Amino acid sequence: MELIDTPANPCPPGVKVVGVRARDGVELRAAVWRPEGFQRGTVALVQGRAEFIEKYYEVIGELLARGFVVAAFDWRGQGLSQRLLRNRARGHLRRSTDFRLDLDAFVSQLLTPECPKPWFALAHSMGAAAVLDYAGAGDASFARIVGIAPMLGLCGFAGSNLARNTAGAFSALGLRRLFIPGGGARALAQKPFAGNILTSDPRRYRRAAQILDLSPALGIGDPTIGWAHEAFLLMERLGSRDFAAGIKVPALLVAAGGDRLVSTPAIERFTKKLKIxxxxxxTDARHEILMERDEIRAKFWAAFDAFAPGEPFLHEAATAAG
Known part of the structure; x- marks a missing residue:
C-alpha cells in the first residue's frame, strides 16, 4: 500500500497509509493525516466513482489547516484498492450494499483506533449516496454529513426509466461485467477539457488528468452494466418513501446548479425528506465542486465551516487556541 506523490501534486506531510479488509475479504487502501496542534475531530473524506485518494491532496491540506484529522480510502474496484474484475479498467460493483461493507471496514479498522471524535463525513457524488445509505441503515458513526452533489438521481438519458430498465435487463442476461453501451476504458478525467461536465476550472481538471497520466493504475474507465444496475438500486432505495426519515444525522447537501451528471432537483427533493x-x-458550479474555480470553492468552504464543526467544537477550538 502506498500513495503516489509528484512535484505537481505533493502529498500532504505526516500521512500513515494502511490496508483495511472488508468482511467479504476485499482489501482497501486507506490513509490518515494528523494536523499540528489542536485536533477538532476527524473528517472522513469519501470519494466518488472513479476517484482516488491522490485527487484530494489539495482538499486534505485545507482540512488539515482547519485543525482536522483527515482519513480517506479508495472504494473497492477503484484507486489502489482491490479490483473486482480482471480487466482493471472496468468500474464494477457486485451489490449496492457492498458500499456498506467498505464503510464498516473504514470505520472499525481506521476511524475507531486512529481518529478522534467527533467524526464528520465529507462525501462526494456516489460516495455521498453511499454515506447517506449507511446512515439510513442505522449507523450513527458520523456526527454530521456533508454531501457534495450526492448521487440521488441522474441527469438526462442516464437517469431515465429506459436506462434503468435496460441496465436491469442486460444484468439479468448475464452481461453485468461488460461496459455500459458506448463505454470504454478511458477515464472521464482524461478526456478533453472542452465540453467536460466535471468542472469549469482548467487547472484542477488538468491536474487530475496528469495524475492519471503518471499513474494509470489509479484510474478506471466507464461503469459496467452491473455497476449501473446496482447504482439504480441504490438510488431507488434512497428515494423510497420512508428511507430518508431513518437518517438521524444532521446533513448539509451541496448541489451544483450546472450539474449534468447527477440531478440537482432530486437532491433538493431528498433534503426536504430529511429530519435535520x-x-x-x-449556481455556477459543475459536478465536482471541490475541483471547481476558487470563487466557487470559497462558497463551499464557507458553508462547510459554518456547518460541520458546530458551535460546541468552535468554542472548544477557540478556548484551546487561548
Whole structure:
C-alpha cells in the first residue's frame, strides 16, 4: 500500500497509509493525516466513482489547516484498492450494499483506533449516496454529513426509466461485467477539457488528468452494466418513501446548479425528506465542486465551516487556541 506523490501534486506531510479488509475479504487502501496542534475531530473524506485518494491532496491540506484529522480510502474496484474484475479498467460493483461493507471496514479498522471524535463525513457524488445509505441503515458513526452533489438521481438519458430498465435487463442476461453501451476504458478525467461536465476550472481538471497520466493504475474507465444496475438500486432505495426519515444525522447537501451528471432537483427533493438537513445550490458550479474555480470553492468552504464543526467544537477550538 502506498500513495503516489509528484512535484505537481505533493502529498500532504505526516500521512500513515494502511490496508483495511472488508468482511467479504476485499482489501482497501486507506490513509490518515494528523494536523499540528489542536485536533477538532476527524473528517472522513469519501470519494466518488472513479476517484482516488491522490485527487484530494489539495482538499486534505485545507482540512488539515482547519485543525482536522483527515482519513480517506479508495472504494473497492477503484484507486489502489482491490479490483473486482480482471480487466482493471472496468468500474464494477457486485451489490449496492457492498458500499456498506467498505464503510464498516473504514470505520472499525481506521476511524475507531486512529481518529478522534467527533467524526464528520465529507462525501462526494456516489460516495455521498453511499454515506447517506449507511446512515439510513442505522449507523450513527458520523456526527454530521456533508454531501457534495450526492448521487440521488441522474441527469438526462442516464437517469431515465429506459436506462434503468435496460441496465436491469442486460444484468439479468448475464452481461453485468461488460461496459455500459458506448463505454470504454478511458477515464472521464482524461478526456478533453472542452465540453467536460466535471468542472469549469482548467487547472484542477488538468491536474487530475496528469495524475492519471503518471499513474494509470489509479484510474478506471466507464461503469459496467452491473455497476449501473446496482447504482439504480441504490438510488431507488434512497428515494423510497420512508428511507430518508431513518437518517438521524444532521446533513448539509451541496448541489451544483450546472450539474449534468447527477440531478440537482432530486437532491433538493431528498433534503426536504430529511429530519435535520439543509440544501445549498451553488449556481455556477459543475459536478465536482471541490475541483471547481476558487470563487466557487470559497462558497463551499464557507458553508462547510459554518456547518460541520458546530458551535460546541468552535468554542472548544477557540478556548484551546487561548
Amino acid at each position: 438537513a439543509d440544501c445549498l445550490v451553488l
